[in-house]
Amino acid sequence: MAQYSCVSGSVGLITLKNPPVNALSAAVRHGIVDTVKRALSEPKVKSVVICGQNGIFCGGADIREFASDMSGPPLVPMIHAIEAANKPVVAAIEGSALGGGLELALGCHYRIAHSKAKLGLPEVTLGLLPAAGGTQRLPRLIGVPAALNLITTGRHVTAAEALQLGVVDQVTDQNTVDAAVKFALSVAGQSLDARRISTYPCPRPSDLDALFDGVMQKVRQSARGAIAPVACVQAVRAAATLPYTQGMEREKELMATLFTSGQARALQYCFFAQRAVGRWSMPSGARWDTSKPRPVHKAAVIGLGTMGRGIAVALAQTGLSVVAVETQEKQLMEAKQAVSGMLERGAKRRGVAPALDGISYSGNIQAVADADLVIEAVFEDMTLKEKIFQQLSAVCKPGTFLCTNTSALDVDHLASQTRNPELVVGMHFFAPAHVMKLLEVVYGTRSSPQAVATAMQLGKKMGKVSVAVGNCRGFVGNRMLKPYLEQAFFLLEEGATPELVDRALEEFGFAMGVFRVSDLSGLDVGWKVRKGDGLAEPEMATGQSARIRQGRRYSPLGDLLCEQGRYGQKTGQGWYQYDKPGGRVARSDPWLHSFLEEYRARHGLVARRIDQQEVLERCLYVLINEGFHILEDGIAAGPEDIDVIYVFGYGWPRHRGGPMFYASMVGLAKVLERLEHYHQAHPDVPYMQPCNLLRRLVASGSPPIQRWREVIKKLHSQL
Numbered sequence: 001m002a003q004y005s006c007v008s009g010s011v012g013l014i015t016l017k018n019p020p021v022n023a024l025s026a027a028v029r030h031g032i033v034d035t036v037k038r039a040l041s042e043p044k045v046k047s048v049v050i051c052g053q054n055g056i057f058c059g060g061a062d063i064r065e066f067a068s069d070m071s072g073p074p075l076v077p078m079i080h081a082i083e084a085a086n087k088p089v090v091a092a093i094e095g096s097a098l099g100g101g102l103e104l105a106l107g108c109h110y111r112i113a114h115s116k117a118k119l120g121l122p123e124v125t126l127g128l129l130p131a132a133g134g135t136q137r138l139p140r141l142i143g144v145p146a147a148l149n150l151i152t153t154g155r156h157v158t159a160a161e162a163l164q165l166g167v168v169d170q171v172t173d174q175n176t177v178d179a180a181v182k183f184a185l186s187v188a189g190q191s192l193d194a195r196r197i198s199t200y201p202c203p204r205p206s207d208l209d210a211l212f213d214g215v216m217q218k219v220r221q222s223a224r225g226a227i228a229p230v231a232c233v234q235a236v237r238a239a240a241t242l243p244y245t246q247g248m249e250r251e252k253e254l255m256a257t258l259f260t261s262g263q264a265r266a267l268q269y270c271f272f273a274q275r276a277v278g279r280w281s282m283p284s285g286a287r288w289d290t291s292k293p294r295p296v297h298k299a300a301v302i303g304l305g306t307m308g309r310g311i312a313v314a315l316a317q318t319g320l321s322v323v324a325v326e327t328q329e330k331q332l333m334e335a336k337q338a339v340s341g342m343l344e345r346g347a348k349r350r351g352v353a354p355a356l357d358g359i360s361y362s363g364n365i366q367a368v369a370d371a372d373l374v375i376e377a378v379f380e381d382m383t384l385k386e387k388i389f390q391q392l393s394a395v396c397k398p399g400t401f402l403c404t405n406t407s408a409l410d411v412d413h414l415a416s417q418t419r420n421p422e423l424v425v426g427m428h429f430f431a432p433a434h435v436m437k438l439l440e441v442v443y444g445t446r447s448s449p450q451a452v453a454t455a456m457q458l459g460k461k462m463g464k465v466s467v468a469v470g471n472c473r474g475f476v477g478n479r480m481l482k483p484y485l486e487q488a489f490f491l492l493e494e495g496a497t498p499e500l501v502d503r504a505l506e507e508f509g510f511a512m513g514v515f516r517v518s519d520l521s522g523l524d525v526g527w528k529v530r531k532g533d534g535l536a537e538p539e540m541a542t543g544q545s546a547r548i549r550q551g552r553r554y555s556p557l558g559d560l561l562c563e564q565g566r567y568g569q570k571t572g573q574g575w576y577q578y579d580k581p582g583g584r585v586a587r588s589d590p591w592l593h594s595f596l597e598e599y600r601a602r603h604g605l606v607a608r609r610i611d612q613q614e615v616l617e618r619c620l621y622v623l624i625n626e627g628f629h630i631l632e633d634g635i636a637a638g639p640e641d642i643d644v645i646y647v648f649g650y651g652w653p654r655h656r657g658g659p660m661f662y663a664s665m666v667g668l669a670k671v672l673e674r675l676e677h678y679h680q681a682h683p684d685v686p687y688m689q690p691c692n693l694l695r696r697l698v699a700s701g702s703p704p705i706q707r708w709r710e711v712i713k714k715l716h717s718q719l
């Protein structure tokens, strides 16, 4: 709703009221229409101020209404009526003015923002465009290039940048509503002819075609198949080339195609999923709202390799005091330099001072004695980690939380090495740890709710999207990756090439296909794991047994490449070739193709034609199938947790909503049918056998993803 009052004798004050973000629900739109009418009709009112309650102007259209109720006054005529008013209307922007909220403000004649306010048109991130006149008014106000940047990226700008761009007229450090009322009094009675943005001519850069062609090319490249950014460019082009009313028609037309698209549904699902994962729960019944985190003032990192360095940077950037421990002297020296460089570059980007003094370094584990929380990031070696956890348990003050960044090892086993297993959790960061947004917080069977709450809160402080998951080999993300990688190898055996597989995955929307990623992260990483599991034994590299190990189909292809010293980018050769060790540009490698042919001949495999559809179905459906197992096992509390992990940690295209959402869009019955088909063709691949939960969901009519938790709960209660 919107509340009306008359202040300072002649200013109509309209306050949007819809906690927590004053989204423009039908009730709020009704309220605005009614209160604006009232303000304009009351003779004593000479000017109007629109603000939002509780220090936030407006978070935009009510996204929840998109899927259900779109009744109520539409935004476009409502904003148009405000712009056409014959009394000055001033937007008092505190907190956020986003999406429809900013479009409402652009319909006002003046905009005054608090210095801490954030403004933006983030609709593109929801698979939409700013269809309440945003694509037509913003370029008229700030010019085409700046508007294109804001609308196609959806980025939020500070009040200072908004002032510089000309989005707002004034920025204040004082009470924004008071400043806006004062301003409204000062402009009462003045002509509004020059204040209605829709009447402005859109500035036309001389090189208009070149500008739009360039932006379109860039947008298409980075969009990876997302349609909204492209539609945003088309809408702004309409602003630059058509009269306002025709531009508005074009905006509406483009929005109509986006509004009902699967991509918009996926992106809006992601928006809510990202928030839902914060409301974590554990099988014990412990929950986010009943578990109190303990404050962390001092944190420690053990092991300053690839991960430890990034974790130390991310911790220091939150303002914590950090102790970083590394036993190898040379590595310690290098780490100091690397960490300082990362802090300096990060600080420069953010326009703040680098937190160099926040980190102290040591070669001795005793230095972590007074830390509130320690994150271990040494080699992925259980014996070494066991030793570290025993030492930590002995040296740390009582109550210190002990966390491991292990990618896959047993958190319960590490906890059992300590005196207080309830203080142990996994904090699984992704490389580079100071950049990647995802954090898996792994609770063991004995982890206390407080330990989980503390790790979740620390993750949030570090700017991470934290997801609480149960303890199993590989947790959620890496566990699902295993069958996906396995399929990619099998496809090569059957006739595909790395290029074909990667192309299919990249056209699907992944930033990089599985083989390019593998070259980037190093083939030796998986090799080491397979050797540890007793799978990658050199003496088994030939003969029939080479492709059946531990009773199931196995492809030694990755191991054979490693045996040749082909570790990927770091050695200049892997699934592709690079111009030098450390080179970044992947080129097709004729050697690899001959190697695959020889391998197939040696194993009596006949190459067949494999199309992109088969690549996608096999790689993605086995991954999804494992996701169902994870839900069935209670390792993830709901499909949103898995989807957020894949979108933020594994490059799954956000406009496809994550693997579980994608399965719901494809149709669970279809996923089941294809898995059954492939399992029949490959009975020696257990990952292809459809999960019982998937069967059960299909049997119960393939309910929408929002209802899967109910089915899972029922399933668990019957066990």
Ligand SMILES: CC(C)(COP(=O)(O)OP(=O)(O)OC[C@H]1O[C@@H](n2cnc3c(N)ncnc32)[C@H](O)[C@@H]1OP(=O)(O)O)[C@@H](O)C(=O)NCCC(=O)NCCSC(=O)CC(=O)CCCCCCCCCCCCC(=O)O
Pocket (backbone or CB within 6 Å): 020, 021, 023, 058, 059, 060, 061, 062, 063, 064, 075, 096, 098, 099, 100, 101, 103, 122, 123, 126, 128, 129, 130, 131, 132, 255, 256, 259, 260, 272, 275, 276
């Ligand atoms: C605002 C924030 C920056 C606040 O952040 P923070 O304080 O961190 O809080 P959060 O945890 O993020 O949020 C708290 C709580 O609020 C919920 N929430 C936030 N924003 C919204 C919202 N806009 N709507 C609903 N709910 C919202 C959030 O989910 C949390 O709740 P929880 O999930 O229960 O935990 C931050 O929240 C933020 O960034 N918000 C989103 C801002 C945004 O993206 N805004 C844009 C919205 S879209 C928009 O505005 C679109 C338009 O303007 C276009 C309007 C035109 C519509 C015309 C339709 C025409 C259709 C024609 C097609 C016809 C088709 C046919 O033929 O049928």
Ligand SMILES: NC(=O)C1=CN([C@@H]2O[C@H](COP(=O)(O)OP(=O)(O)OC[C@H]3O[C@@H](n4cnc5c(N)ncnc54)[C@H](O)[C@@H]3O)[C@@H](O)[C@H]2O)C=CC1
Pocket (backbone or CB within 6 Å): 302, 303, 304, 305, 306, 307, 308, 325, 326, 327, 328, 331, 377, 378, 379, 380, 381, 384, 388, 405, 406, 407, 408, 428, 429, 430, 431
């Ligand atoms: N590299 C990656 O992409 C990811 C790795 N991880 C996990 O993070 C952990 C670390 O991995 P990386 O950083 O890649 O390894 P790394 O090999 O780059 O670094 C490990 C560091 O630990 C140090 N170290 C060894 N023993 C030590 C001890 N007793 N005390 C202090 N330091 C010691 C080593 O000298 C080395 O500098 C592993 O468990 C790994 O599985 C998790 C996510 C991603």
